[in-house]
Amino acid sequence: MRMRTCTRHLLLAAGLIPALAAATQAHDPAAPVPPPSYTALPAPASETFMGDEDWRQSNDAVGALTRGHMDVLSWEAQNMPAGAGPAVPEGEPLTPAEVLRIALLNRPGLFITEEVGGQARIEADIAVIEFSRDIHRAWIIAVAAQQGLNRAEQVFESADLGIELATRMTRVGNWGQDRFLRQQLAHADAAIALAQARQEATSARELLVRKMGLWGESARITLPDSLPALPDTPVASDGLEATALRQHPRMAWLAQDAELARRGMSSRSLDAWNEAARAAVTTSLSAGNGADDPMGSLITSAPVLEYRRLPANHQAGEAARAQARAIDLAARIRSQVREAYHQYRVAHDIAQRAEANRQLSTTYQEEVLMQYNGMLKSTWDLLASARDRAQRSHAAVGAQRDFWLAHANLQAVMAGADYAGPDAMSTGAAGNPNAGGH
Numbered sequence: 001m002r003m004r005t006c007t008r009h010l011l012l013a014a015g016l017i018p019a020l021a022a023a024t025q026a027h028d029p030a031a032p033v034p035p036p037s038y039t040a041l042p043a044p045a046s047e048t049f050m051g052d053e054d055w056r057q058s059n060d061a062v063g064a065l066t067r068g069h070m071d072v073l074s075w076e077a078q079n080m081p082a083g084a085g086p087a088v089p090e091g092e093p094l095t096p097a098e099v100l101r102i103a104l105l106n107r108p109g110l111f112i113t114e115e116v117g118g119q120a121r122i123e124a125d126i127a128v129i130e131f132s133r134d135i136h137r138a139w140i141i142a143v144a145a146q147q148g149l150n151r152a153e154q155v156f157e158s159a160d161l162g163i164e165l166a167t168r169m170t171r172v173g174n175w176g177q178d179r180f181l182r183q184q185l186a187h188a189d190a191a192i193a194l195a196q197a198r199q200e201a202t203s204a205r206e207l208l209v210r211k212m213g214l215w216g217e218s219a220r221i222t223l224p225d226s227l228p229a230l231p232d233t234p235v236a237s238d239g240l241e242a243t244a245l246r247q248h249p250r251m252a253w254l255a256q257d258a259e260l261a262r263r264g265m266s267s268r269s270l271d272a273w274n275e276a277a278r279a280a281v282t283t284s285l286s287a288g289n290g291a292d293d294p295m296g297s298l299i300t301s302a303p304v305l306e307y308r309r310l311p312a313n314h315q316a317g318e319a320a321r322a323q324a325r326a327i328d329l330a331a332r333i334r335s336q337v338r339e340a341y342h343q344y345r346v347a348h349d350i351a352q353r354a355e356a357n358r359q360l361s362t363t364y365q366e367e368v369l370m371q372y373n374g375m376l377k378s379t380w381d382l383l384a385s386a387r388d389r390a391q392r393s394h395a396a397v398g399a400q401r402d403f404w405l406a407h408a409n410l411q412a413v414m415a416g417a418d419y420a421g422p423d424a425m426s427t428g429a430a431g432n433p434n435a436g437g438h
Contacts, residue, residue, distance in 0.1 A: 106213030133412035144401035151394035152197035159190035276309035354399035
């Protein structure tokens, strides 16, 4: 199965299997497909009361181990049969380029022939740029969601160990019922977060699959384990606006129209038209000056050009409008480049800080483990440091995702797409590392 799935991906990516050449079609209800998969959450922690077990017998068994309760839990975790986890798709991980290649093969409407030119070619190019951006973003979100699921599983594992230890301590009477209930709540919260992470990963993967146009067995794609590492140095800002103006498919077309219209007019005629336009705007603005509003009144009617002010040649108005169209597009491109670049740099800074926090939490957990082995830290300190590390790793993945989304937005704006808008930055801090007890 792995070889067949991998081979199909490679053939699709190479363009050797047309999208319509399959023996069965997606719109055939009788086409065989694997059933949707679902992994249920583990059962909630069972009710436990103080003194359910004999204190002396239980503590004698635990005392025979080097590190008490933690060694009991470690042994059980290694020797218990594995539960039913989510099915892992087979095949080689798909890169953004391979995903885009497959997706384009399933979007014949984006193709053109060499005879197409002019405005139709411009619109076709922009459509492909935006499609490419959306594919890249979907791939980034899907990979990050899978990483987030891995972190949620780590947090739940820590909570699971915590509730098991709390159960033992409560049963033998070492803990009161209130402390056990706090651990029950933490365990339930971690389970809910795990379910939400599973849904987020599933939704992100399915969105990518839909954009690729895959179904059935071919929809069981494999993604990389992690996003690419952050670049050490972000893209420099020098010349970005000029580059975007040169690369935008519409810009050269509108600039040429404006230049041709201007060449056919005398400067005197253009000056006369511009003067008439300024007078019309002034008249419209003065009509509402009497309103008692600190923001001023809205203009409720179109500015009216007076014929006596207009040049005899009415082509001046068309020349002014052609120039305005070029200026409007250029101003929009420049502004979107500045906004996209600012988002890109902010996302890079946040991602760097989040990664530094992740590394610090790893170092902290290693230090706690050393002190735990030296009997200077409790089991709860160790579990808390593990939860903190997993949560900060989750925040680092979110910040890394936001950076690559901003990177995709900036690339698309530079190529000619409209700015997709800023994504919500991941600023989630780690939870309270002091939950539990001593």
